[in-house]
Amino acid sequence: MVSNYRGHLGGIIKQQRVSLYLTLQEIAAKSGVSASHLGRIERGERFPSAHILQRIAKPLGFEEDELFTLAGYLSPQSPMVAEKSPAYGGDRLDPYVARVLAQEPVDTQRAVIGILAILKSIAKSIS
Amino acid sequence: MVSNYRGHLGGIIKQQRVSLYLTLQEIAAKSGVSASHLGRIERGERFPSAHILQRIAKPLGFEEDELFTLAGYLSPQSPMVAEKSPAYGGDRLDPYVARVLAQEPVDTQRAVIGILAILKSIAKSIS
DNA sequence: ATTGTAATTCGCCAAGTGGCAAATGTCAAA
DNA sequence: TTTGACATTTGCCACTTGGCGAATTACAAT
Numbered sequence: 001m002v003s004n005y006r007g008h009l010g011g012i013i014k015q016q017r018v019s020l021y022l023t024l025q026e027i028a029a030k031s032g033v034s035a036s037h038l039g040r041i042e043r044g045e046r047f048p049s050a051h052i053l054q055r056i057a058k059p060l061g062f063e064e065d066e067l068f069t070l071a072g073y074l075s076p077q078s079p080m081v082a083e084k085s086p087a088y089g090g091d092r093l094d095p096y097v098a099r100v101l102a103q104e105p106v107d108t109q110r111a112v113i114g115i116l117a118i119l120k121s122i123a124k125s126i127s
Numbered sequence: 128m129v130s131n132y133r134g135h136l137g138g139i140i141k142q143q144r145v146s147l148y149l150t151l152q153e154i155a156a157k158s159g160v161s162a163s164h165l166g167r168i169e170r171g172e173r174f175p176s177a178h179i180l181q182r183i184a185k186p187l188g189f190e191e192d193e194l195f196t197l198a199g200y201l202s203p204q205s206p207m208v209a210e211k212s213p214a215y216g217g218d219r220l221d222p223y224v225a226r227v228l229a230q231e232p233v234d235t236q237r238a239v240i241g242i243l244a245i246l247k248s249i250a251k252s253i254s
Numbered sequence: 255a256t257t258g259t260a261a262t263t264c265g266c267c268a269a270g271t272g273g274c275a276a277a278t279g280t281c282a283a284a
Numbered sequence: 285t286t287t288g289a290c291a292t293t294t295g296c297c298a299c300t301t302g303g304c305g306a307a308t309t310a311c312a313a314t
Contacts, residue, residue, distance in 0.1 A: 025261065036302080036304080046301065046302070050176065052302080054201075073195070074191050101240060110142065112239055112242075150291060152290080152291065160272080160273095163273075163274080166292060170293090173270085
């Protein structure tokens with residue numbers, strides 16, 4: 001097993017639950033996660049998977065990404081998200097190119113840079 | 128087992144990996160996740176835990192939250208993250224695509240959409 | 255104290271994850 | 285064709301997760 005993160009998310013969850021005056025069973029009912037499992041998570045005997053985290057976030061009053069961050073799965077702030085004004089990198093992506101590409105489905109956009117990668121590797125092997 | 132999300136992230140990961148010309152072993156080396164496991168993930172035989180997702184995000188050119196969203200662990204609340212856009216022409220440029228393209232000279236960027244235009248006209252004449 | 259009831263913890267185990275090593279596939283060079 | 289060097293897939297299995305039901309605990313109200 002490689003995974004070795006063993007952050008004590010349990011303490012955070014317990015504190016949050018208690019401060020909301022919720023019982024394990026209530027959280028269980030709202031989240032669909034068994035109370036016994038929740039209990040073990042709280043006292044650090046189990047380390048919840050992403051699915052479980054996702055389900056218990058709202059019942060505990062967390063946003064999903066908030067809880068994921070607390071759990072150590074996400075860095076405090078992800079740079080790309082929340083960025084909005086000079087959307088596309090700004091500095092070097094030609095705005096016209098951005099506009100044209102943005103009209104294509106994402107699959108197509110990705111295919112396009114896939115083609116670019118192919119061409120570059122061909123060019124490289126030639127030179 | 129309650130969790131029943133079984134979106135095949137594998138297809139996305141594979142497409143991304145191939146478009147970047149990376150082998151499973153290279154991703155394995157960069158991420159610390161075994162190549163065999165990565166292979167099984169790609170072909171939908173395994174469903175990676177959050178830890179694994181976190182480790183392979185960067186090597187694949189994704190932001191962490193981006194991959195988590197694609198995996199269905201986070202709701203796509205950020206407008207930048209690609210998800211079901213209502214019909215085509217979502218006017219959304221995939222952040223990864225933007226990042227890659229921004230590294231190219233503007234001439235190259237424009238050449239790329241020129242090629243795209245050619246391909247589209249070919250496709251149109253075929254159908 | 256005793257009983258009743260709800261909350262928590264424990265024992266058990268089916269199902270799933272992920273690493274390692276061996277097997278297999280791929281493909282270019284000799 | 286054969287060899288060699290990689291890349292991918294498979295077999296195996298240690299280990300973890302998470303649910304269920306049975307204890308056990310907590311705590312009111314008799």
